[in-house]
Amino acid sequence: MSTSFGALVVFGSGPGVGHGIATLFAERGFAKIIILSRDADRLAKEADKLRSLGNGPEVKDIAIDLGNPESVEVILQKVQQSLGDTLLECVLYNAARTGKSHFFNFPSENLENDLKIAVISLYKVAQWAIPHMLQTATTCARSPALLVTSGLLATQPAPAMFSLAVCKSGQRSLVQSLHKEFETKGVHVGLITIGGSVSDSSKVTNARNIAEEAWKMFGAAKGQGQFEALMMDPAYLEHQHTAGSPATDGGLDVNHSNNSKPQDSGWEPSVGRAVETRPKVDVYELTKGLVQDVLQRQHGYSFECMLVEPHSSVHQTTQSSAPTSRATIEQLNLPLSLSHVKHLLEHFDKIMGWPNPGLVDTRDLLMTARAYLALMIDISAEGLSTLLKTTRLPMDSTALLFAALALGAVAKGDLNQGRFYFDTSLEMAKLFVSQQTLDLCLAYYLQHLLALRFGTSSYAQGIMAHAFLVAHHLGIQRNSHGNPGLRLFLLIYMADQYGSTQQNTEPLIRASSIDVRTFENLAEAEPHLQTLIDLVTINGYVIEHSYRNTVLTDDEIRALEARIGELCAHRKRPLQSDSGTFKSNYDLIAYIHMMCCRLKLRVPGLATQSSIIASISTCVHAAQGVLAGYHQLYRPILNVLCGAHSMQQKSLPEQLATPNAASLAVTWRQVRRIMTSTFVIIFAYQHGELLHDDASRFVAMTRLLLEYPRWRWGGKLDELIQTLHDISNLANLAIVKQLRALLPEQSEQFLQHLAARQPLLPSETSIVGQNGQDIPSNHWSATCWPPIYDMPFEYDLPDFGNGMQAEDVQQLWSSIWNPADVL
Structure with a gap:
């Protein structure tokens, strides 16, 4: 194996995430891997596994106690010596104590020690690593990266683990600050938030998938790295749903023992029930492989067509917009005038095109604008942070307002302003710390629409995952917010289905968890949504059942297709041609989703002689x-x-x-x-x-x-x-x-x-x-x-x-x- 990358240093290397990332980075060409944790014996075994990789990297293992920041400085000198002349290209920080912490029975000394592991030692590692990475950035076309693993407790604290929640919240703030400071200088600092247990049975949050996500973040082009990658596992969400309250583990792969000692990452307990995983079937790769085989045999022709998504459009940056934002903020006359806001909201209404009062009621947005525009003289990240401390600015409502303004600006052709308002909305959502609200969920949904224009599919999916988490917390699928909440949930449900079929993962929203009467009131109040509701229901049923079993037999496939036919037959009206209406847009998209579900069911049958005839007509x-x-x-x-x-x-x-x-x-x-x-x-x-x-x-x-x-x-x-x-x-x-x-x-x-x-x-x-x-x-x-x-x-x-x-x-x-x- 040829080496084409420099060094990876892993702080908190365990048998789960740490070892998984080290292994994948070694397989893909890193010349040197340095792993660190408290357990020297286990660390030596992990190092031997990495060395056993064919033509693998040079591996060093160093014991470290991240709960002792003073000793960390000494260990960093050893790491520096081990690096030698090798360029430092990536650092992974993957350490935290994860035991429970009950209020007032938990000693303050333990809270202080937890903070040392999660925040103080991370700061010391960053203090050492980032100057080296800045030097690497000047000599390398790639952007070096400092990646930090986290969990949902950072934004959704649980009393039973308040210490970890406090530490992860502080850690998240530190990582975000580093991201803002160094992203434009060529060093990417990002957070990998894991919502679920890390185990081989986890569909999404298994070690290999997390490693792949880390690789994507490391591979981001200079100045285009996203701050956070959010990974949600369906089993964890089902555990939350079954429990009827927020989970106590915050979505981390938590060691549930009461051991108060600092623990390295790499624990692999089970959260929720184990779910049998169906082998992933990438329908694109399978159909491409079938055609490759036929053309090679018949014509001796071969092709690749990897279809790896570009980080951006031609000449377009995707995630980083700091230069645009600075240029735009100088052009804006702040605070924004109400007439300017009204003008953009008119464009927003046209772009959304919902029957009144719409997915978002612009009358409410105007009320928010009237109440708070005068305060927003400085809407830079620093200005918003100061504003939050000195006023009672509702970050959820204003995040929604600026997401709507961004879509309005994009629609009228002003892309600089659109991107600036988009970034402002993202910043406001990050600063929101109160109880979850429908406005916050709507803001995330609109940000997802904007991310489809400015970023990659995974970037948009990451934002949509935030929308889903808030929706799940609010219980909008249980009619907690009436028809407006159900309407939003319907769109989130549809987006989740698309992401599932695209990423070959089980959907976050399970059809079996949704009451059959969920959308009855919505369909009665808005009959034009009936066909969309029916199609989304069909798709949800098929997608879930296609993942429920390890292998789908021909009888099971026929049963699923019979269910599709049954659901279609009970629809109140067939698909119809309807020019330029909200209904025809979404009905057609849901129809395309359903056709893709049928491809997912039947394409594997094209690869076997016994089922090809039964499958090919449906696939065509x-x-x-x-x-x-x-x-x-x-x-x-x-x-x-x-x-x-x-x-x-x-x-x-x-x-x-x-x-x-x-x-x-x-x-x-x-x-x-x-x-x-x-x-x-x-x-x-x-x-x-x-x-x-x-x-x-x-x-x-x-x-x-x-x-x-x-x-x-x-x-x-x-x-x-x-x-x-x-x-x-x-x-x-x-x-x-x-x-x-x-x-x-x-x-x-x-x-x-x-x-x-x-x-x-x-x-x-x-x-x-x-x-x-x-x-x-x-x-x-x-x-x-x-x-x-x-x-x-x-x-x-x-x-x-x-x-x-x-x-x-x-x-x-x-x-x-x-x-x-x-x-």
């Missing part, structure tokens, strides 16, 4: 539904791209910066779904189960669909499009003919241009926002999202791509509204 039907569904979602944007190309424009129409251009964020997760469905089509065609024209139509549709995400990520999709081009040629698919049917008014030159893998517009194309600023195309693509007009059954779309003129574009965008950001 589902794949066609997914592709046609996204075709409807992307259609208006593709219309504009085609029109701009045919008119030989070098920039897009100014109308695209209007609020009406905001319905669906293009995400990397959509790319994976589109390509999974396309590989199913190709596999079925190669096996003689699909006609030539049908296969050509859907592969041509995929080629067209990829232009929208290509606009955001540029060359990151070139390999994918090249592969699609090669396969089309090998299979002799009539791509140009089918593009002609999809785009009947486009010229032959245009169709040949598209079929030859060329982008519709050059990646450097920019548009002009309403405030006169140039917006790079990748930024535009992250903020303009098309609506839906028809349901996914009219594949040829004869009215599509009709060489639109400027007035047609104006009319098109004037009718676009409703977000579908659960995707």
Whole structure:
């Protein structure tokens, strides 16, 4: 194994998280691993395991007592000597005492000792490590990282473990402060929050998954690292739900003994019941592998198409926005005027498009603005912290207000302000320390919508996990907040399902834990939500049951599909084409989710001769539904791209910066779904189960669909499009003919241009926002999202791509509204 990284130092190395991260980093090319903990004998055994890795790294083990900060300084000198000339690239701090602590029976000396382990010694480690990492950052293209493990007690304290909660809260504040100070200087400091037990039976919070998350955080580009990665295990959440109150372990992998001695990380007890894990099936990788095998055997052709999500769009930063924020705050006239707020909230209402009073009642937001705008003269992180100490500013309501302002600013084309308001909302949510509220949950949900535009899928999912935790704490699924709470829970439930199918993990929300009457009042009050409720219910049932068993037999799959049919038959009305309404947006997205669930059930059957015939027709039907569904979602944007190309424009129409251009964020997760469905089509065609024209139509549709995400990520999709081009040629698919049917008014030159893998517009194309600023195309693509007009059954779309003129574009965008950001 060749080494391509420097040194990893692990403080608090145990058999769970610490050893898992050390092992994975060693496997991926770290030259030197230094592990430290109190137990010298156990440490020596762990070091031997690391040394046993084939061509593994140089390993050093050093005993340390992190409860004695004075001795830590001496040990750090030994670590420095062990490093030698090796660059320090990553430090993991993974130590805490995790015994229980009951009020007033717990000695103050023990509380002081706990603080020494969690906070004081961490500070000393950071004091030593960060200067070395700053030096590493000047000589290395990567960003070195200090990663700290934590748990939910940091934000959700439990009386039975108050000492650990106090320590983790202080530790979180220290890590966040370090993140703010050094992220822009090239050193990433981040928190890995573990909600669940660390054991092999944990679906999400097993040691390997945590190590993978640590690797992602370490791999973040300079200045783009996120502060926190939140990992929630379904078994832990079920334990909370069954107990009927917040868990006493705060989501850490807690040693429940009463031992008051400092404990290193690495304990592996069980929280809640053990859940049998079904082997993960990555549907994209499986379908890709099937096509790779067929093409290699038939044509000797091989391809890769790893589909690793980029950290950002072309020329776009994703998580770090400090420079933008500073520039923007200088341009803002603070405090914000009420007229400015009203203007942005009008755009927010258009972008959301809910029937009144809406998911968020803007009348309440205006009341918040009237009450507190005058106080917000300084809304930097430091200013907000000071404001919180000197006033009674409600951080939950103001976080919601600024999330809404951010979406409004994005909709009107002012991306700098949108990003600044987004960061401000995030900061306000972090400062909120009171009882959980519905406003806080809504704020997280809106932040999730914004994260889909500015960051990666995992970044958005991390924020959504916070929304789920607050929703779970409030009990909104039990009608604690009436229909507004149920409406929000429905969207969170849908987002959780999408994350589950995308990440190949069990959903956080279990269908079996939801009362069958949960949404009855909501459906009665808002009948337009009935179809969405039905589809989400079906999806939740299928996803949970597909993970309940280790292996799904053919009979079990047929039983699940029969249940799908039963639920569909009992829906009050079938899916219908409904132009530009809230219902049609979400109904279609839920339909796509359901088709992806069916793929997850049936795609494994394509790999075995005995079940291929029974599976392939269902897979083809589902794949066609997914592709046609996204075709409807992307259609208006593709219309504009085609029109701009045919008119030989070098920039897009100014109308695209209007609020009406905001319905669906293009995400990397959509790319994976589109390509999974396309590989199913190709596999079925190669096996003689699909006609030539049908296969050509859907592969041509995929080629067209990829232009929208290509606009955001540029060359990151070139390999994918090249592969699609090669396969089309090998299979002799009539791509140009089918593009002609999809785009009947486009010229032959245009169709040949598209079929030859060329982008519709050059990646450097920019548009002009309403405030006169140039917006790079990748930024535009992250903020303009098309609506839906028809349901996914009219594949040829004869009215599509009709060489639109400027007035047609104006009319098109004037009718676009409703977000579908659960995707």
